Amino acid sequence: MLRLQLGSDDLCRVRFADRLHPVGIALLAGQWLRDPTVAALAPTLAERAAAAEGTAAAQSATAILRHLLPDRGRLPDFVTPFDGLESVEAGLEAIRATPAPRVRAEVTMAYADTSVSPLRRRFAAADPEVLDLFGGAVLTWFGAVLEPHWAELTSAYRQQVASASQWLSHHGLASLFAGLHPGIRWREPVLEISTWWDADLPGTGHGLILLPSPLAGPRPRVLVEQGYPVLLVYPVVMPTLGASADHDSLGRLLGVTRALVLRRLGVDGGLTTTVLSRAVGISLSSASEHARALRAAGLVVSVREGGSVRHHLTALGSGLLRGPSGDSRESRPTAGQAGGWPPVLP
Secondary structure, rough: OEEEEEEEEOOOOEEEEOOOHHHHHHHHHHHHHHHHHHHHOOOHHHHHHHHHHHOOOHHHHHHHHHHHHOOOOOOHHHOOOOOOOOOOOHHHHHHHHOOHHHHHHHHHOOOOOOOHHHHHHHHHHOHHHHHHHHHHHHHHHHHHHHHHHHHHHHHHHHHHHHHHHHHHHOHHHHHHHHHHHOOOEOOOOOOEEEOOOOOOEEEEOEEEEEEEEEOOOOEEEEEEOOOOOEEEEEEOOOOOOOOOOOOOOOHHOOHHHHHHHHHHHHHOOOOOOHHHHHHHOOOHHHHHHHHHHHHHOOOOOEEOOEEEEEEOHHHHHHHHHOOOOOOHHHHHOOOOOOOOOOOOOO
C-alpha cells in the first residue's frame, strides 16, 4: 500500500494528463498482455500482439522487452518518463537521457527476483548499445501492436477525461477520488493506493496528475519524482477497438468518425460543438462539419445558445442508433465507456 500525504499545494493542482504517453503506455501494455487472464479483457490487442510475433522484427522486439523488463509488478520508473509525450521517439530520448546511477538503482530493484543474464547486466549498467536495443524494440512493438489503434485509444482517453472532469466539477475532489478505482481510497489528507510497492510519502508540492488507462494492468501505477507532480495511472475498462467501417454497420453507413459523433450525442445528450470535438477527439472544424452533415440528414438538430451551438439527436437519429431491433443499449453508457462513471475495472 502506498500512502501519499497530499498538501494544499498538491490538492490545488489535481488535473488530468494532457494525453496518453506513447512509450509509457506501450511498456505497461507489453507487460499487461503477458498475462492471458488479463489479456482477455483486450482481445483485439492480444490478438494483434500474437499476430505480430509472426514477423521476425516484432518477434525479436517482444523477446527483448520480455527479457529486460519484469513480467509483472513495478517497472523501473525511468522507462515511463514524464517527458516525451509528443511521440514514441521523444519518449525514448527521455529514457536515454536518464543518468546511469538512476538506471542502475531502478533496474537492480526491478531484478530483485529475476535471474541475472549478460544482457540484463548491461541494461542495468546503462550500456548505450543495450539502451538503443531496448529503444528499437519499443518502437517496433508500438508500431506493430498499438499504433493501428492509437487514434481509438486516444479518443477513448479524451472521453474518459471529459466524463471524469464533469464528475469533478459537479461532485468535488473527494467524490472523484472515491470513484477512480477500488484500490484508491481518500482518507484526508492521505491518498491510499494499492499498487505494486509500499511506502509512506509526502506529495511533491507540484500537484497530482491523473491518467485513466485501460492498459495499466490490474492495479494503479504511481510515479513520484521530486520536482514533478505525482503521476497516478489508474485502470479503466478497455474500449471496444477495431470497430472499423468493415465491421460496423453504422460506420459503413455514415463513416467511422461520423458514426462516433452520432453515438457520442446518443450517450451524452446535447453537446456544444466544442465539447463534442473534445469528446470524440477531433478538431473543432471537423466536429462542426460532421454535425452539419448529420443535421442535413435529419439525424441531429442544432440550437444556438448565446455564442455556442448545442447539438441533439432527433427521433430519427435515436432510432438509427437503436437499430432495427429497437435495442437502445448502444446509446446508453456503462461503467468505463464514454460517459460512464466511475470507469473502473471490476
